[in-house]
Amino acid sequence: MAFGVRAPKNPVPGMDLAGTVTAVGAAVTRFAVGDEVFGVGKGSFAEYATARESQLALKPANISFKQASVVPVSACTALQALRAAAG
Structure with missing residues (x-):
């Protein structure tokens, strides 16, 4: 690994996430603490996860967190299958 950086001994699995924003970085403009969001981010099976602003969207009020978490x-996967089928 470059620069002596090592991967965690016990990485947390998960990519899909949905939840309530508890903190934002200084450069974040699209979301605020308390917003309900869904998207992708590494380690999403943990109690708290981080994600890039560009990888999140506001969760529609008419769907649950469980429903939103499987969308990304x-x-x-569906898009990849369509592209593969199209040749």
Whole structure:
């Protein structure tokens, strides 16, 4: 690994996430603490996870967190299948 950086001994699995924003970085403009969001971020099976602003969207009020959490990767999987089928 470059620069002596090592991967965690016990990495947390998960990519899909949905939850309530508890903190934001100084450069974040699209979200605020308390916003309900969904998207992708590494280690999303943990109690708290981080994600880039560009990888999140506001969760619609008419869907649950469980429903929102499966959208990102399943949508990408469906798109990949369509592209593969199209040749």
